[in-house]
Amino acid sequence: xxxxxxxxxxxxRRVTAFLDRLETLATDQGxxxxxxxxxxxxxxxxxTADPVSRTFPQWRHADLDQAVEQVLGPTxxxxxxxxxxxxxxxxxxxxxxxxxxxxSAVARQSVQVGPRQQRRVVSEAVYLFTWEQRPVVxxxxxxxxxxxxxxxxxxxxxxxxxxxxxxxxxxxxxxxxSVLRGQVMTLGAPLFEPVGASMMTFHERPEVPESSVILPHxxxxxxxxxxxxxxxxxxxxxxxxQHLRRGVLLYGAxxxxxxxxxxxLIGAAPEATVLLLTxxxxxxxxxxxxxxxxxxxxxxxxxxxxxxxxxxxxxxxGRPLLFELLDCLDGEGGDADxxxxxxxxxxxxxxxxxxxxxxxxxxxxxxxxxxLAARTALFGLYAAGTGFSETAxxxxxxxxxxxxxxxxxxxxxxxxxxxxxESRDPEDADLLSAVEQLSTDQEHLAAALSSxxxxxxxxxxxxxxxxxxxxxxxxxx
Numbered sequence: 001x002x003x004x005x006x007x008x009x010x011x012x013r014r015v016t017a018f019l020d021r022l023e024t025l026a027t028d029q030g031x032x033x034x035x036x037x038x039x040x041x042x043x044x045x046x047x048t049a050d051p052v053s054r055t056f057p058q059w060r061h062a063d064l065d066q067a068v069e070q071v072l073g074p075t076x077x078x079x080x081x082x083x084x085x086x087x088x089x090x091x092x093x094x095x096x097x098x099x100x101x102x103x104s105a106v107a108r109q110s111v112q113v114g115p116r117q118q119r120r121v122v123s124e125a126v127y128l129f130t131w132e133q134r135p136v137v138x139x140x141x142x143x144x145x146x147x148x149x150x151x152x153x154x155x156x157x158x159x160x161x162x163x164x165x166x167x168x169x170x171x172x173x174x175x176x177x178s179v180l181r182g183q184v185m186t187l188g189a190p191l192f193e194p195v196g197a198s199m200m201t202f203h204e205r206p207e208v209p210e211s212s213v214i215l216p217h218x219x220x221x222x223x224x225x226x227x228x229x230x231x232x233x234x235x236x237x238x239x240x241x242q243h244l245r246r247g248v249l250l251y252g253a254x255x256x257x258x259x260x261x262x263x264x265l266i267g268a269a270p271e272a273t274v275l276l277l278t279x280x281x282x283x284x285x286x287x288x289x290x291x292x293x294x295x296x297x298x299x300x301x302x303x304x305x306x307x308x309x310x311x312x313x314x315x316x317x318g319r320p321l322l323f324e325l326l327d328c329l330d331g332e333g334g335d336a337d338x339x340x341x342x343x344x345x346x347x348x349x350x351x352x353x354x355x356x357x358x359x360x361x362x363x364x365x366x367x368x369x370x371x372l373a374a375r376t377a378l379f380g381l382y383a384a385g386t387g388f389s390e391t392a393x394x395x396x397x398x399x400x401x402x403x404x405x406x407x408x409x410x411x412x413x414x415x416x417x418x419x420x421x422e423s424r425d426p427e428d429a430d431l432l433s434a435v436e437q438l439s440t441d442q443e444h445l446a447a448a449l450s451s452x453x454x455x456x457x458x459x460x461x462x463x464x465x466x467x468x469x470x471x472x473x474x475x476x477x
Contacts, residue, residue: 032103034093034126037079041128042135044158051090051139051154052163057287058142058149059187059200060174062113065121067173068140068153071166076129078122080106081141090139090154093126113179115202132162149199175294182295184266184274187281187288199284205274208264214370214377214405215261223248223261226363227339228269231297234337247329247340247360249305251347252367255406258343261367262301265341271297272339278303282325289328289338297337305342306349322351329360369404372397378408383431386416392428396435407442411435 038046056064081093082102093101107123124141136157143152153170155163186201213220227248230237237244250258266274273295275288282302292298305325329340342361344350354360370378375397383393400407414434419426 033096034079034101034103035096037103037126037128038094038137038156041077042137042157046094046137046156047091049156049158050160051156052160052167053089053152053154054167054171055143056151056153056171056174057199057284057291058151059185060178060180060291061111061121061142061151062119063174063178063180064140064151064153064170065119066177066179067170068122068127068138070173070177071169072127072129072131072138076127078106079126079128080104081124081126087143088141090126090137090156093139112200112202114183115204117202119179131157131166132159134158134162136163136166138166178295180291180295181273182271184276186276186278187284205270206263206267208260208267210264212381213257213261213264214374214381215257216368216371216374219365220261220264222363223250223265223365224268227265227299227341228272230339231269231272231337234297238335244335244337245329245340246338246362247342249361249364250341250343250367251364252345253369253404254345255404256367256369257405258367259303260405262341262343266299266301269297269299273298274301275299276301276303282307285328286324292338293336299339299341301341301343303343304345305354306344306346322354326353326360329354369402370408372401375400375403375408378405379412382409382412386412386426388412388415388426388431389428392431396431399432399435400439403439407438411438414438 035046042049080103082100082104088101103126106125108120109123110118111121113119122140125139127138127140129136129138134157136155138156139152139154141152143150153167155166157163157166184203184205186203188199188201210220226246230244230246234244250261252258266272273292275292275298277284277288277300282305285302288300292300302325347366376394379388379393379397380390396411400411411434412431414437415430416426418434419430
């Protein structure tokens, strides 16, 4: 070996020793480290046992906080966690490479538990307590920087079976005493949201009387029996070996009243837990189905399901969203009192696999454009209290063949706005003028869309009665 080679080797040894010393200093646990706390509590080296873990959807944060509090009791010692890498485990806390994790004050946050209710919950913490006469360490925190955020619970004790029983007890209490049970909720789009971000919006249960749902004779009763009525027959059906899970598809042009009809069904099922997904939130269909099963009777509403059926892009876990939807419709078990209610404006683009197998979609119903009798009823409904005569309403109905319910609502609104802007009471002429103006506007828009289609070679759907989507829209107010 040459002198230069000896010098390089010696330098390398000195650098290695220096780096080892830095790591030793960085990972020096000290008396206030998690390693010291865990060792003192457990009575053994925490690295000699494997933690048992379980994850829960992020929207069950309040349920988890409540369950942990009940299971652990008031004697548990609680430690907060200093800022560090958000992706960590109990083992990371013990090893503590870089010295970034230290016991600190417990961080809390507020989460929604109802339309106007909140609960302070633990954001992340380590609990030291006794379970089944054994010392136990439990870690609760949010995880999942990318993809669907989740809650993770890890339990460490000398007996893995005891740790698993503890997790089972927490999970049972989460479902048995859930603050979500019987609520009406919209799931948000979780992808790329910060860990801990709210994924759930709570709403008052809509009250839509049967008299305000204008559909062909017998159609609403059929939907009511299928979505709501089967819950009342749950036990007899189970005893008879018949399945409770059902799928309903509402299809038709935008503005015909699909969302309005769904609102009525939700209001007619006051005991049901309702989960509504639309748009990007459809990636959470599997988690929503699991939650619905835990909190049944439940209704899962998927608005614009054609987004799932047509788009075969991969979801967060690498599977096409359509396949996840099919699995949910097939796999929730025949005894699950869950109604999947799907809506679409574009029935033609749906995958045959979604509707052809019995047990997925048991009932497919078109919400049609209203006929003359229905249009007359709609003008009577939306013009109630405005002063428009029955003759004017009838004339308006006769002049609006082919329109949707949302057209009627907008025409009445325009007529009332015109009169109020002139500081007078609405008159019949206002209604007929509004109908004529709105019809003309739609004709112009149709021509513009047709011209755009010819110019760009695209496929535009000339629908101008688009109803608000989601529970936040006007239909859900």
